[in-house]
Amino acid sequence: MKIIFKSILLLFFCFVKGNAQQVLSLEDAVKIALANNYEIKIAKNDLKIDQTNVSAGNAGMLPKATASITQNNNLQNLSQTRTDGTTTSxxxxxxxxxNYGVGLxxxxxxxxxxxxxxxxxxELQKLGESQLRMTVITKISDVQTAYYDLVQQQQQLAALDSTIVIxxxxxxxxxxxxxIGKASKLEVLNAQVDINTDKVAVLRQQELYKNSKIALNQLLARDAQIDFKVVSDFTMDRKLEYAELKALAEKQNPQIEALIISKKVAELELKQVKSGRYPTLKVNTGYNFAENESSLGFTTQSSARGLNYGFxxxxxxFDGFVQKRNEKISSIQIENSAIQIEQQNLALNSQLATSYQTYLTNLELIDLEEKNEAIAKQNLDITLDKFHIGTITTLEFRTAQLNYVNAKVRYxxxxFQAKLSEIALKELAGAIQF
Incomplete structure (x- = not known):
């Protein structure tokens, strides 16, 4: 009864400990990143600035009204000689x-x-929206990469834990x-050395796993010490098609989109420069008050008020060919924008083709490594049975054990590599869901 009670108590504590770590889903991780990530927050604020700048007043379409007041005081020794010869001092x-008034x-x-x-x-507002989208896509890609790296670390840790049991x-x-005298002391020592080696590998993997958690917490902009678990398996999208990805990339890749908008901004800059060839017409009006006082002179006090207007x-x-030079520079900037779009399209197509080929290769490697793991597991089971009855050597058993662990790690x-290829393809196509 004591043994049963202790076993139940041990299971209870293991259950409590296991559930103390919250399972963080990828969807929740992305939501946290969208809400907390600092770079996304900065990009959102930059977009707010661009939105605020879009106004008729900022474009110079509205009038400017000013109020002014000026007062001057003098204290002087004066002497005046009139035309009739009299002198006053x-x-x-x-x-x-x-003087005060308002003007427009x-x-x-x-x-x-x-x-x-x-x-x-x-257009600058659209550019800000594109840059925000680019920042969001990049950060979600980083979160997904860090998340599935943790899935991989967790699987490898489980594989090493299983080899400790063996x-x-x-x-x-x-x-x-x-x-019972059927083995030498050397066999016991070799077994102890191997299990210590396995424990060292587990410790190293645990360190890597914990550091990867800290890195993901940093991406999520939350306390680095928050503990959590991730899902235990990979979810692969095996239905990605190159033609569809290419069409999406040409349509909604954020880098291409930003370059197209930048070209439009450069074209509008040229329009503004060319406006210097046209006349500028301004109208003005105002209402002013003026009061003057003097201790000496024909007029000791005067005041005036009234409306003024004009255009x-x-x-x-001729401005020394500055206008012509500015137009030429703006035209060259438009040409550079077009070249950058062509350059980015070429680079995008190359990256997409390379990433898609890597994606296909990694899918084949998944199937191959899955078969290798099954074979290695079957080989280990047979080897373990033979080792129990003493028909194989410890070296053969250790080789089968390491082969199984390595097969699980490679699988x-x-x-993980296939998932990285999938994430890269969706990022290039601008198709990452968020």
Whole structure:
């Protein structure tokens, strides 16, 4: 009864410990990253700035109204000689003037520059949206990569844990055989050395697993010490088609999209530069008040108030070929934007073709390594049975054991590499779900 009670208690504590670690799904990890990641937050704020800049006032379409006030005071020794020869003088004569009012200036035509500016601001907002999407896709790709790296680390840790169990059986069996005189002390020592080697590998893997958790927590912008588990298996998408991915990439790849918008911005910049060839027309109006006081003179006090209005027009006739030079530079910038689009399209197609071939190869490797693992497991079971009855050597048993562990590790790595290829393809196509 004591043994049963202790066993139940042990199972209970193991259950509690196992459930203390929350299983973090990939969907939850992506949601946390979208809400917390610092680079995504910065990109969102940059987009808000671009959205705020899109306004008629920022494009120069609205009038500007100003209020002003000016006061001047003088204290002087004055002397005046009139035309009739009389002279008047006054020491410390005071005089002051006060002017205040409101004015309005409005550029009503600037060669269509304001309209090009407004459209450019709208394109910059689209560029900000594209850059935010690019940041989000990149971060989700990083989260998925880190998440499935943890899945791989977790699988490899389980494989090493299983070899510890087998090595323990080997040590116990070697001790029993030594006790009854069917094995030498050397066999026991070899078994103990091998299990210690396995324990070292487990410790190294545990360290790597914990460090990978910290890296994922950093991507999620949360406390690095939060403990969690990930799912135990890979979910592979085996239905990716190259033609479909290429079509999606040409349509919605965020880098291509950003370059196309940048070219549009450069074209609108050229429109603004060309506006310098047209005249600029401005209208102005205002209402002003003026008051003046003087201690000496024909008029000791005066005041005025009233409306003023008018217009001004200007046309650049010659500026040392600055206008021509600026237009040429803007045209070259448009040409560079077009070249960058062609360059990025070529690079995208090359990356897509290479990644797709790697994806296909990795899918084949998954099937091959899965078969190898099954064969290695069957070989280990047979070897273990033979080892129990003493028909094979410890070296043969150890070889079968290591072959099985290596087969499990290779199978896990093959799945991880295939998943990386899948993530890379979807990132290039702009098809990562979020």
């Amino acid at each position: 006054l020491d410390n004569a005071k005089s002051n003037s006060l 200036d409005w550029t009503i035509f600037d060669g269509f520059k304001m309209f090009a500016k407004k459209e450019q601001l709208q 090595s323990n059986q080997r040590v116990n069996l070697a001790k029993n055989r030594f006790t 001004s027009a200007s046309l650049n006739l 896990s790595d093959a799945q």
